[in-house]
Amino acid sequence: MKDHRKEIYDTESRRLARIVDAGHDPKEVCGEGELKAVWKHQLEAPLTSDLSISRRKLEEAQLDAQDSPVTFGHLLQSGNPPLALLEKVKDFGKASWASEESPLPPKIGTMLYFAAVAAARERCDTPITSLGRLQLRRGVKWCHEQEWVDPDTRALFKAYLKSTKKGLWPFSWLFGM
Amino acid sequence: MDHIPQPFPTTRWSRIRFLREASGEEKRRALNHLLLRYRPALKTHLVCAMGFSPDKADDVVQEFIAGKIVEQDLVEKADQSRGKLRTLLRRALENCAMSVLRRENAQKRNPQNADVCSIERYEGPDPSENAPTDPFDAAWAREVIATALDQMKDYCLDSDRRDVWEVFRLRIMWPALDGRDPLPYGQLIQRFDLDSPSEAYNLLNTAKRIFRRHLRSVVGEYVESEEEIDDELRELRSVLSRSPALLDGDPT
Numbered sequence: 001m002k003d004h005r006k007e008i009y010d011t012e013s014r015r016l017a018r019i020v021d022a023g024h025d026p027k028e029v030c031g032e033g034e035l036k037a038v039w040k041h042q043l044e045a046p047l048t049s050d051l052s053i054s055r056r057k058l059e060e061a062q063l064d065a066q067d068s069p070v071t072f073g074h075l076l077q078s079g080n081p082p083l084a085l086l087e088k089v090k091d092f093g094k095a096s097w098a099s100e101e102s103p104l105p106p107k108i109g110t111m112l113y114f115a116a117v118a119a120a121r122e123r124c125d126t127p128i129t130s131l132g133r134l135q136l137r138r139g140v141k142w143c144h145e146q147e148w149v150d151p152d153t154r155a156l157f158k159a160y161l162k163s164t165k166k167g168l169w170p171f172s173w174l175f176g177m
Numbered sequence: 178m179d180h181i182p183q184p185f186p187t188t189r190w191s192r193i194r195f196l197r198e199a200s201g202e203e204k205r206r207a208l209n210h211l212l213l214r215y216r217p218a219l220k221t222h223l224v225c226a227m228g229f230s231p232d233k234a235d236d237v238v239q240e241f242i243a244g245k246i247v248e249q250d251l252v253e254k255a256d257q258s259r260g261k262l263r264t265l266l267r268r269a270l271e272n273c274a275m276s277v278l279r280r281e282n283a284q285k286r287n288p289q290n291a292d293v294c295s296i297e298r299y300e301g302p303d304p305s306e307n308a309p310t311d312p313f314d315a316a317w318a319r320e321v322i323a324t325a326l327d328q329m330k331d332y333c334l335d336s337d338r339r340d341v342w343e344v345f346r347l348r349i350m351w352p353a354l355d356g357r358d359p360l361p362y363g364q365l366i367q368r369f370d371l372d373s374p375s376e377a378y379n380l381l382n383t384a385k386r387i388f389r390r391h392l393r394s395v396v397g398e399y400v401e402s403e404e405e406i407d408d409e410l411r412e413l414r415s416v417l418s419r420s421p422a423l424l425d426g427d428p429t
Binding site: 004038 | 319322326346350372375413417
């Protein structure tokens with residue numbers, strides 16, 4: 001193992017300040033450039049790693065996971081996802097905005113939240129949030145525009161934006177809706 | 178290093194108060210701890226601010242420790258309401274260094290009368306000048322960070338959390354010390370066998386939290402209150418941001 005004590009005495013002080021800063025910013029964990037890898041990892045993560053659900057519930061859900069563990073990606077891309085699971089995913093994503101001790105980088109949590117909401121709307125035709133239509137569209141639009149989102153989830157957002165466009169106020173585009 | 182084992186870093190524990198109250202072996206250990214913490218700063222101040230050679234600075238620091246700190250109980254008599262321990266040590270060291278110079282100068286001019294005082298030989302910069310960052314403070318800041326990292330490493334390894342230490346080292350220390358990119362996220366999850374981003378996030382946050390606690394613990398050793406610790410941390414950040422390159426590096 002390297003001797004950090006010597007390195008500290010050999011390093012420019014301004015760079016040492018970064019160690020102090022890093023220790024004082026709990027939200028600053030991964031950089032923007034890493035969000036793609038983090039999101040990919042989130043989709044590959046088993047639902048059981050983040051959500052408190054039993055194996056029996058997952059079996060009942062009959063998601064197309066074959067022999068592998070059921071992941072967030074399986075759920076969000078399922079043609080008939082169980083609403084109860086989507087709600088759990090939504091709540092898990094929401095927790096990342098709400099607390100200092102959040103379980104996820106906030107942008108990943110936001111993406112997860114709107115992906116669950118969009119999947120519930122598109123695949124189950126059921127709203128699972130009390131957010132207003134315009135707020136939802138604004139959030140989904142933000143998600144759709146992120147470069148780091150995977151093609152399948154982007155397609156889900158695109159479908160949501162298309163299907164919820166009908167009936168909007170004629171000049172809504174002026175307000176980024 | 179003189180590591181005093183603790184289950185977890187405590188703050189608001191003034192070692193000055195402890196020094197006053199301790200005796201015998203405990204006192205010796207507490208004094209030794211203080212000297213380990215401040216010795217690099219004392220030496221750096223003599224070399225960078227007062228123009229001593231590294232060898233001569235070692236001699237002066239040794240004399241300062243033996244004469245002022247040990248024999249005259251300088252630290253135990255410190256009145257914290259009158260200023261920081263760092264300021265007290267720096268001023269006392271400067272006085273001691275000037276005395277050494279006067280004495281040596283007098284011995285050279287008149288070997289029979291070593292007590293005649295003169296400061297003619299002192300040619301370094303005026304140590305009282307308000308430099309952007311005092312070398313003493315810059316060296317203190319380095320020692321604080323080095324000690325916090327030492328303690329964090331010991332804590333992580335002792336509590337079987339090598340993963341926490343490694344993730345801090347690979348994601349935060351490496352980039353700061355070596356200028357390298359942090360270990361990429363993809364490699365991070367493979368190396369630590371992490372199932373989900375929340376596990377990775379939790380591991381990184383745990384590492385940062387542990388470092389933060391150790392940093393507060395080290396900074397808090399010679400101050401009395403949480404507010405003073407916050408002040409010292411702000412000053413630490415400020416000292417590191419202001420230090421020009423010429424103050425960087427170990428003067429040894």
